[in-house]
Amino acid sequence: MRRRSTSRSCLRARLVVALLGALTVAGCTTGPSVRPAVVDNDGGVTTPAAPSAAPVPLPPLTEPQGASxxxxxxxxxxxxxxxxxxxxxxxxxxxxxxxxxxxxxxxxxHLLARILxxxxxxxxxxxxxxxxxxxxxxxxxxxxxxxxxxxxxxxxxxxxxxxxxxxxxxxxVQCVPPEARDALLGADPAQGGLGDVLDAARRAGQQCAIDLDTxxxxxxxxxxxxxxxxxxxxxxxxxxxxxxxxxxxxxxxxxxxxxxxxxxxxxxxxxxxxGEDRAAVLDAVAAGAESTFDAFSTDCASRGCPLGDAKTALKQVTDRLRAAPVTTPDGVTMSPGTASYAVYLGLADRTRWPALADALNAAKTGDVTALESFADPVLTDAEGRTSRIGGTIATRCNDSATRLPADQIDKVAQGMRTKYPQFGAAIAQELAWCGPWPVRREPLxxxxxxxxxxxxxxxxxxxxxxxxxxxxxxxxxxxxxxxxxxxxxxxxxxxxxxxxxxxxxxxxxxxxxxxxxxxxxx
Structure with missing residues (x-):
């Protein structure tokens, strides 16, 4: 089951734990923390070394000295x-x-983060x-x-x-409200704009600003x-x-x-x-996803798996879920968009392609349990595990200066949906995630x-x-x-x-x- 964000009193408790140097994550609930554990510090900032103009040879390997x-x-x-x-x-x-x-x-x-x-x-x-x-x-x-x-x-x-x-x-990071997570991944691969994704991003951005603070x-x-x-x-x-x-x-x-x-x-x-043009970067990502999906389909056929044509199977699954979305026992709503994103996530790990093919085949008849497992780590919190969506959004939005108005995001999404019918919308929706997020002020x-x-x-x-x-x-x-x-x-x-x-x-x-x-x- 999902766990909601811990309270600020829990966060204060974690600050004490950090000061004491504990080696395990402390919690007031069974869920993980919502922000980095931090302690006070008066240390200065490291100044980057000046680069050398001469070519640098590959350095030798040396064993540690004075590890702490x-x-x-x-x-x-x-x-x-x-x-x-x-x-x-x-x-x-x-x-x-x-x-x-x-x-x-x-x-x-002058706070410190605690890193495992x-x-x-x-x-x-x-x-x-x-x-x-x-x-x-x-x-x-x-x-x-x-x-x-x-x-x-x-x-x-x-x-x-x-x-x-x-x-x-x-x-x-656990600041993204559970009720907003499905919508953040829910862009329909075949129709509509990104209004629901944008609304979910606003809710997530507001809650993260409160929970994460500085x-x-x-x-x-x-x-x-x-x-x-x-x-x-x-x-x-x-x-x-x-x-x-x-x-x-x-x-x-x-x-x-x-x-x-x-x-x-x-x-x-x-x-x-x-590249600074995030829309162009994501366009290439979508092209890579479509190409990988083709390779996945070829791999499936070479093994004689029962899935059949992968593109046809994915369309059957999304059409079925468009007519009747399914809510899993973990509380994940499997919509056409969530199912597409689950398949996209499964493409990354080639060793799991056979399992992904089986999951997609089962989903054709309405059993989305196995397919949902590919999205579960991103969307749900569990004992000792934080959902990955909060850390992903925080880092990617802080790393990017791209913030597009809603109408332009919809235009980009529609173009990618047309060019990349399987995963264009799934990839384009990342542009909506960062809309309410602060834009980096520091030059790099x-x-x-x-x-x-x-x-x-x-x-x-x-x-x-x-x-x-x-x-x-x-x-x-x-x-x-x-x-x-x-x-x-x-x-x-x-x-x-x-x-x-x-x-x-x-x-x-x-x-x-x-x-x-x-x-x-x-």
Whole structure:
């Protein structure tokens, strides 16, 4: 069942817990917190190092010196958070908490955020892992990644998963009212404007402004990059070695801008398009989603699955739900829009394509239980888990300066609905999410990080989240970027493409830089 936001008295209780340095999330209810746990601090602001004009070689790997994090066993809790599929019992997990400056623009109290980090494996060199803001929390992602990477990774590295600020157990944002969540994902793929989505976005924006207060504008990729430099220091490292996927890659690219002299060996898997025209960026995302859906349909046919033509099946499901929406036991209203968004979310993880095909096939006859499970982590709160929609909206809106009037949003949505009949409306509705959100007032330095060493950027030909065209455009802005492209489908190439995985292993462990523009077969 869904959990409503905790009260301000609960938040005050969490501030005390943060001051005491507790390693678990405290709560006045069984639901997670609604804003980052914070404490008072008088620390100053780190000044970015000046970039060097000379090319920087790939730095050597060095073991930590003077690490200050206190790790405690979190194996059982992590396995509970992983759910199914689990990971081998040979893997062991420990967790720690670090404090970092909240650094909100209007913060006069010098507050600190409390960030959860998880360590998987016992390799001597820490490799920080940052995931998409809308995906699994970084701690869970790192735990799962540890079971998927070749053994050589964990012989050299211990994976350090970060629940980035506003997600997971780092004060997961829970300010979006439960009754507004379905509508935020509810744009009908076949008809109508985005009036209901805009109304839900206004309700969400108003509640988040109240609940998050000064923390509202502190949930962004730029400040998350600052968290990573604090983590680097707490790990006792002169340079940060890291792996990012999707939005997590964006954080690492901004880390390279802020702290070029502290960049170690980094792999950016699916770097988002840095373009300022959000409508154009989302147009490319929708094109990537349609292309990935085609690949999903081909994959289904090659396995002889009973779904049939995937586009026909999706239309059957949305037509059925348009006539008779279904409310699930979790309280999610499965409308045509929600069902389309659930399928879109399922396309990201290629390993779950068989399950997605089965779920879509079952939904043709009215059983939407399995299909709803793909949207459930985004929409619903559960014991020890915050819905992802709050952290996603907060971060993406703080990262974007695009705010369009309602009539223009409807025009963009209609155009994308026509061009991309399966997912155009689902992707375009993200423009409505940010309408009531404050626009960033602080100018950021230009992208590029000319003082950074070589950074490996992996792209995927058909990616529904970070399409190849956007990843390539982002890499083109980075003088030290070395690109490798998997000609396959899904979100992220690492572990899905043996070619990319081998290249990343050679880059991170052996310091071998692949040829820029390398293509990996599907």
């Amino acid at each position: 994090l206190r790790w405690t066993d979190c194996d059982g809790d992590t396995r509970a958070r992983l759910g199914s599929p689990g990971v081998p019992t040979s893997l062991h997990f420990t967790c720690a908490r670090m404090t970092t400056q909240l650094d909100a623009p209007d913060d006069t109290q 980090v998880l360590k998987a494996g016992n390799g001597p060199i820490p490799l920080v892992v940052v995931n998409d803001v809308g995906g699994e929390p970084g701690s869970v992602f790192a735990a799962r990644l540890a079971a998927q990477l070749p053994p050589a990774f964990l012989q050299k590295f211990s994976l350090i998963g970060v629940d980035r600020r506003g997600t997971g157990l780092s004060g997961g 923390a509202q504008t502190a949930l962004d990729s730029w400040r998350t990059a600052g968290d990573l430099d604090q983590l680097r220091q707490d790990l006792g490292l002169p340079r940060l070695n890291a792996l990012g996927r999707g939005d997590g890659s964006k954080v690492l690219s901004e880390y390279a801008v802020r702290f070029p002299a502290q960049v170690g060996r980094m792999v950016l898997d699916g770097l988002p398009d840095p 330095p230009a992208a590029g990080a000319p003082g950074a060493p070589p950074i490996l950027v992996a792209a995927t030909a058909s990616d529904p989240v970070t399409p190849e065209v956007g990843t390539t455009r982002a890499a083109d802005q980075m003088p030290s970027a070395v690109t490798i492209t998997w000609q396959g489908s899904g979100h992220g190439a690492l572990t899905q493409s043996p070619c990319v995985t081998t290249a990343a292993q050679s880059f991170l462990i052996d310091g071998k830089i692949p040829t820029n523009g390398t293509l990996c077969p599907a």
